[in-house]
Amino acid sequence: MLKINNLHAGVEGNEILKGIDLEVNAGEVHAIMGPNGSGKSTLAAVIAGKEEFEVTEGNVLLNGEDLEDAAPEERAHKGIFLSFQYPVEIPGVSVTNFMKTAINETRKAKGLEDMPANEMLKLIREKSELLEIDRKFLSRSLNEGFSGGEKKRNEIFQMAMLEPQLAILDETDSGLDIDALRIVANGVNKLKSKNNAVIVITHYQRLLEYIVPDFVHVLHEGKIVKSGDKELAHELEDKGYDWIKQEAAV
């Protein structure tokens, strides 16, 4: 589904990603771990099409199609979803109106009519129940004044509404309390199928107990320096990154 070949990207001549290769197939869960500043969020943003980052070498393919010229919204229409590490506050737009706009614009891009209002309401009700989100919450301005955990839960609510093919969850676990973590992970698992895939970016093993990865990759200084199965995450939890950094230096 997703194939990344020798990807180099950065800002203003400053290279952050230094040759990334990654293949994600339908039905798989990949975890990406790595020290602060190693380039995890940058990789996520480049996949989602943030223009601030310049791709200098290599490419990102979705179902065989090079995404180079695709705007962020086009990538979203093709089924890429990014749950932000730091969701942006948008005062003046309610969560509901935002979701209606997002869904109807996506439908428009596919040549479909707007979703009928009652269907939309039903969908919103269903997905907010899945993530145990209070209805009052949905009429508030998007992310404005939301607690850290509320923002993350709201990201997964959006994911549930949009049903992406490839979801990238950037530190969705940070800021969530233990109950919320379970609810959110449960939500993600319910949406999981053999037709879609998830990339989970995290620092902690905890989330991976709920969303069990098929592969774990370690990103260090803009490169994937180690890949393994879920055991690797355990190993990292015990030993930290020093041994990997040393291995990488050799």
Add this chain to the structure above:
Amino acid sequence: MDLKDKLVSSFMAFENNVDVEHPVHDIRTEAIKNFEEKGFPSKKQEAWKYTSLKGLQKVDFSIFPKQVNTLELKEVKKYFLHEVDTYKIVFIDGNYSPFLSETTHDGVDICLMSAALTKPMYKQVIDVYFNKIASKDESLTTLNTAFSREGAFIYIPKNKMPKKPIEILHFSTGNEASLMLQPRNLIVAEENAELQVIERHQSLTSNEVLTNAVTEIFAAENAIVDFYKVQNDAKTASLIDNTYINQKDKSVVKVHTFSFGGKLTRNNLNFYQNGEHIDSTMKGVTILGDKQHVDHHTLVHHIEPNCESHQDYKGIYGENSTGVFNGKIIVDKIAQKTNAFQQNNNILISDKASINTKPQLEIFADDVKCSHGCTIGQLDEDALFYLQSRGIPNKEARALLMYAFANNVLESVRIPELKSRINKIIAEKLGVRLGFDL
């Protein structure tokens, strides 16, 4: 002949049509003298530094329309807030249109200035209020005073509230190649009275129009006044609006100014707090393109202690448009415990658009809370990416952000139908469809 000379010499002709024996005529005579002395303001004056009236003074405006025109309701219905029942005071080329209006004398007076200035039953109100708060030396205000004859007259006695909002509409038909209008409004809300007014100037053709309006508003103890200025006129219409508001103890006056249309618009909005525990609110949304120009000059004079004022103006400037915000706050020495807030945020969406924004604080009391802030920025790129990553195309995402930016000013609009009207105009102005009902 330039416009000033034309106006001064028209005054004699004007006198043929008004009662020169009426005491108000002395006020007019004084006023024309002042205007003759001062003339139009020029860019040399600090208050007019960024707004030039030179171009307008070259236009050969008709001072009085040559004929009385009528309009069919269906031609102009869309300019009324027809979704709700309202009182209407309608003028066509400066003349009252009884056919389009709906006035009342049922416990409250919602009628005409021309009646108030001539009929004995209104003499007392006129004596007490007419030209009492309007400036006697600002030249454009005195120009209006000199020619004051027609406009809206609204008198709400103690404890009364009109059954519905009041619309004041000024249409110009374009029957004159270019027309100057000078409506004069007087609004009095006595103790505990409450009212809502929507005002609109609308030119129906591309012929040039210049309106120099003066509105005096008096809010007595505990009175509540909501005034909405809808400025969405043709690109050949210019407006100089001079609004003076006098407030007494515990009164609440809110003025919303929505500036979307017009060629040149100058809003002089002046609040005088003559009492304690007064609340004065000024909110504005300005969305301009083309070569449009809007200049907001606000003044709040805190004269007594324990009062509040709130100002929140948002502007979005595109193409070659220019904007000005100058917010003056005066806090007198005895006006302790004043809370004065002022906020002016702007987004420039074109390299050629510009805004000059300036707070002007003159604070003589020591125990006051004053805050002011102005920002000029572009749209937040991270917010744009966030919206786009959810499938909202760049253009729509920009519109949504601008809409959201302007939107919170509308929260205090208390007529829901007006609010959704303004919302729609904003969406239309931004040139996109939003994926939800406004």
